[in-house]
Amino acid sequence: MVPRKREAYRESGARVKRTGHLLVVLLAAMTAWGVPARATVIPETWPDGEALQGVRGESITFPTRSPFTPGATKDHPLGSAKGLGTLFMPKNASPTNKVPAVVMLHGSAGVIGAREYTYGQQFAAMGFAALVIDSFGARRDRATDFIGRLMEITETMLVADAYAGLEYLAKRGDVDAARVALAGFSYGGMATTFAAYRQIAETLGINGGRFAGHVAFYGPCIARFTDSRTTAAPLLFLSGSADAIVDPERCEEIAGDLRKGGSSVEIVVYPGAYHQWDGARSGPRNIGRNLAPCRFLVEPDGTVVDRQTPFTMNGPFTRKLILGLCTNSEGYLIGRDDEVRARSNRDFGRFLRHVFRL
Numbered sequence: 134m135v136p137r138k139r140e141a142y143r144e145s146g147a148r149v150k151r152t153g154h155l156l157v158v159l160l161a162a163m164t165a166w167g168v169p170a171r172a173t174v175i176p177e178t179w180p181d182g183e184a185l186q187g188v189r190g191e192s193i194t195f196p197t198r199s200p201f202t203p204g205a206t207k208d209h210p211l212g213s214a215k216g217l218g219t220l221f222m223p224k225n226a227s228p229t230n231k232v233p234a235v236v237m238l239h240g241s242a243g244v245i246g247a248r249e250y251t252y253g254q255q256f257a258a259m260g261f262a263a264l265v266i267d268s269f270g271a272r273r274d275r276a277t278d279f280i281g282r283l284m285e286i287t288e289t290m291l292v293a294d295a296y297a298g299l300e301y302l303a304k305r306g307d308v309d310a311a312r313v314a315l316a317g318f319s320y321g322g323m324a325t326t327f328a329a330y331r332q333i334a335e336t337l338g339i340n341g342g343r344f345a346g347h348v349a350f351y352g353p354c355i356a357r358f359t360d361s362r363t364t365a366a367p368l369l370f371l372s373g374s375a376d377a378i379v380d381p382e383r384c385e386e387i388a389g390d391l392r393k394g395g396s397s398v399e400i401v402v403y404p405g406a407y408h409q410w411d412g413a414r415s416g417p418r419n420i421g422r423n424l425a426p427c428r429f430l431v432e433p434d435g436t437v438v439d440r441q442t443p444f445t446m447n448g449p450f451t452r453k454l455i456l457g458l459c460t461n462s463e464g465y466l467i468g469r470d471d472e473v474r475a476r477s478n479r480d481f482g483r484f485l486r487h488v489f490r491l
Contacts, residue, residue, distance in 0.1 A: 173223075173232060173233060173259060173260035173261050173489065173491055174259060174260060174491075175259055175482040175485055175486055175491065176259070176482075177479055177482070178475070178478075179255045179259070179478045179482070180255055180258040180259065181255070184258055185251075185254040185255065185258055188221065188254040188257050188258055189221075190219035190220060190221045190250065190253055190254075190265070191219065191220045191221075191222070192217075192218075192219055192220075193217075193218050193219070193220045193264075193301070194215050194216060194217055194218075195215075195216040195218070195297055195298060195300070195301040196211055196212040196214075196215065196216065196297060197211070197212075197214050197215065197216035197271075197293055197294050197297035197298075198210060198211055198212070198213050198214050198293045198297070198337075199213065199214040199272065199275075199290050199293065200289050200290065200293060200337075201287055201289065201290075201447065201448060201449075202287065202289050202435055202436065202437045202446060202447065203289050203292075203327075203332070203333060203336050203337070203431065203435030203437075204432075204434050204435030204436045204437075205289075205435070205447075206289075206293075206336050206337060206435065209293075211297070211339060214271070214272070214293075215271060216266065216268075216271055216294050216297050216298065216301075217266070217267045217268075217270050217271035218264050218265055218266045218267060218294075218298060218301075219244075219250065219253065219264075219265045219267070220262065220263070220264050220265075221253035221254060221256060221257040221262065221263040221264075221265075222257060222262050222307070223257045223258075223259075223260045223261060223262065225260060226262060226307040226308070227307050228306045228307055230307075231306075231307055231308055231309040232260060232261045232262050232307065232308060232309060233261040233262070233308075233309055233312035233313065233314075233345075233485075233489040233491075234261055234262035234263065234264065234302050234308045234309075234312070234313045234314075235252075235256055235261070235262075235263050235264070235313070235314050235315075235316055235485070236263075236264045236266060236295055236298045236299060236302070236313060236314070236315050236316070236344070237249050237252060237253070237263065237264065237265045237266065237315075237316050237317065237318075237321070238266055238268070238291050238294070238295055238315070238316070238317035238318070238320075238321030238322075238324050238325060239265070239266070239267065239268070239269070239317075239318060239320070239321050240317075240318040240319030240320045240321055240322075240409070241279070241282070241283055241319060241320040242279070242412075243267070243269045243270070243282075244265060244267050244269075244270070245412050245413060246413075247411075247412060247413045247414065247469075248318060248409075248411050248412050248413075249265040249318070250265060252265075252316075252411075253265050261489070262302065262307075262308050264298050264301070264302060266291075266294045266295065266298050268286060268290055268291045268294045269282050269286055271294070272285070272286050272290070283320075283456075284449045284452055284453050284456075285449055287452070288320065288323050288324040288327055288356075289324075289327070289337075291317070291320070291321055291324035292324045292327050292328045292333060292337055293337050295315055295317075295324065295325070295328055295344075296328070296334070296337045296338050296339055296342060297339065299313055299315075299338075299339070299342045299344065300339040300340060300342055303340070303342055310342065311345065312345050312488070312489045312490070313344055313345060314344060314345055314346040314347070314348065314484075314485060314488055314489070315328055315344040315346070315347050315348070316347075316348040316349075316350065316481070317348070317349055317350065317352060318350045318351065318352075318409070318411075319350065319351055319352060319353070319378075319408065319409065320352075321350075321352070322349035322350050322351060322352020322353075323349070323352045323353055323355070323356065325347050325348065325349045325352065326347065326349050326352055326354075326368065326387070326391075327356070327431075328344065328347060329344075329347045329363050329364055329366060329368055329391065329396060330358050330360070330361070330362070330363055330364075330394070330431075331360070331362040331363055331364055331394070332358070332360050332362070332433060332435070334364045336435060343364045343366065344364070344366055345366060345488040345489065346366050346367050346368070346369070346484060346485070346487075346488035347366055347367070347368045347369070348368070348369045348371070348481060348484060349368065349369070349370050349371070350371050350372075350411070350477070351371065351372045351373065351376055351378070351379055351408050351409065351410075352370070352372075352379070353378050353379060353380075353424045353425060353427075354379065354380055354383040354384040354386075354387050355383070355424055355425070355427040355428060355429055356387075356429040356430070356431055356437070357386065357387060357390060357429070357430055357431070358390065358430075358431045359430060359431065359432050359433055360433045361390040361391065361393050361394035362394045362395060363391055363394040363395045363396040364395075364396070365395045365396055366396060366488075367396055367397040367398070367399075367484075367487070367488060368388075368391060368396055368397070368398045368399070369398075369399050369401070369480070369481070369484045370384060370388065370398065370399070370400045370401065371401050371403070371477050371480060371481070372384070372400075372401075372402055372403070372406075373402065373403050373404075373405070373406025373407055373408065373410060373473065374402050374403065374404050374405060374406065375405050375406060375407050375466065376406065376407055376408040376465060376466075377408075377423060377425060377463070377464075377465035377466070378408055378420075378423050378424060378425050378465040379408070379425070380425045381402070383425075384400065385400070388400055399484075401477075401480050403473045403476060403477070406470055406473045407465075407466045407467055407468040407470070408420075408465055408466065408467040408468075409467040409468070409469070410468065410469060410470040410473040410474055410477070411469065411473075411474045411477065412467065412469055413469065414469050415467075415468060415469060416468055417466045417467070417468035418466065418467060418468065419464045419465070419466055420464050420465055420466075420467055421462065421464050422460045422461070422462065422464065423460055423461050423462075423463055423464055423465050424456070424459070424460055425461075425465075426459050426460065426461055427439075427441075427455075427456065427459035427460065428440040428441055428459070429446070439455045439458075439459070441458070441459055442455060442458060442459075
């Protein structure tokens with residue numbers, strides 16, 4: 134090596150060494166001042182396989198409520214029901230290193246190990262917390278079969294659990310309550326969108342808690358709000374072009390409402406993808422009933438009105454009647470697609486980097 138290059142390398146090494154010393158001092162100062170050292174990293178390719186070995190979730194419970202519709206919340210005080218979930222925590226979480234978190238809401242099939250639990254493990258491996266909420270499991274006294282759960286356990290109950298889960302995380306001391314995102318899948322995707330409206334946050338939120346961002350995976354777009362004001366948190370809609378339960382025109386209308394209400398909204402559509410591309414491993418198969426034709430309106434007092442009949446949804450009977458009239462029997466296809474999942478991971482990760490300020 135010529136002398137000039139050798140000196141350049143020596144000077145470069147000295148700069149790296151000085152920078153390393155400065156980083157150590159800075160991290161130590163941040164800890165002393167109570168500022169969280171943000172070690173969370175969301176790579177383009179998420180950890181999988183052996184990288185998730187040893188990452189385990191812990192079953193937890195928390196006080197929640199079970200209003201059938203937003204308008205019924207006053208009759209269901211916090212603590213009148215018990216929430217159920219599985220918490221995945223990174224090893225580095227502590228009161229001096231509070232980590233961001235994601236709360237997840239399942240779809241109509243309930244919690245799926247290949248989906249919610251795998252995401253939970255991946256999040257913990259990347260350095261932040263994940264709370265998988267089981268709204269169906271916590272309400273087995275109401276219904277246990279597929280149709281019964283959809284009639285008795287509503288999107289409003291899932292939203293109530295989401296805000297109760299946020300309050301649980303805020304009280305832990307090792308989670309940064311200002312950096313908690315809400316993600317939902319299908320049925321849970323609808324609830325995730327509901328949670329972004331201001332009237333829902335004010336009705337079901339606890340101690341002023343709000344989510345930093347909302348991610349709806351293939352959530353049917355069937356309900357619009359008369360009052361479109363939002364919490365101002367950004368939203369990300371992810372769907373497949375071959376998913377018949379997601380009406381793209383309707384989703385654009387709802388996205389327009391949310392934008393007018395104060396939130397930024399991004400819609401990502403994956404060409405050729407079916408519903409539930411990140412679920413259990415199986416080829417495309419048909420699901421019997423399709424909600425896409427349904428049209429609901431949520432009024433400022435929380436009343437849910439069917440826009441195609443004179444009925445108001447105020448209990449299991451009217452819900453069954455309304456859904457029976459608006460759904461069609463053509464169904465929709467679901468099917469896992471690992472390539473689409475990898476793409477949605479990248480989009481999900483990009484969104485989280487933004488809302489978590491990483």
